[in-house]
Amino acid sequence: EPEVTQTPSHQVTQMGQEVILRCVPISNHLYFYWYRQILGQKVEFLVSFYNNEISEKSEIFDDQFSVERPDGSNFTLKIRSTKLEDSAMYFCASSGLADQETQYFGPGTRLLVL
């Protein structure tokens, strides 16, 4: 069964550093998403991406965040200058054209900002 993959599984960084989280969505999917989940809290939507542009973003997704699909397979989330409160699990998800409302999530990247 095809699945969304994410790398790295864990990342530790210093406050103020840039991090790039990588995702490989399911190959024939066209819609891509990033969510985050702070420990013990709800899963929160960050951004959605379709046709090489952001289609929707939340208030969390400020100027420190950016997304990119640098090639035909990867989808990345960049945090330009990390803050302590960016520590969370970051989940990538994707959905297909036929069933856009069904999103398939990756295993997540646990980001710890020190």
Add this chain to the structure above:
Amino acid sequence: LAKTTQPISMDSYEGQEVNITCSHNNIATNDYITWYQQFPSQGPRFIIQGYKTKVTNEVASLFIPADRKSSTLSLPRVSLSDTAVYYCLVGDGGTDKLIFGTGTRLQVFP
């Protein structure tokens, strides 16, 4: 997006059927009802989706009454591995984002 309400937690024993009900009084005509499962430190996993009446797959059943103001996820004969958080989400599919609530934490005991 319609707001959903579901119990914070439920307990069950192995082999029992578990029914988790979600209320969504403000569901819109175009909204679908989707349930996800999440294990600790893992991404949410799609379980089932429906619009009305009953939907069944290899994992669960979803019951939706005619007024669609609530829905019930039914897990037949749960096992210890079904211990997880279950989220009910309502949306029209044309909306990109999924809005997760706090979910229902199901604990299955031996």
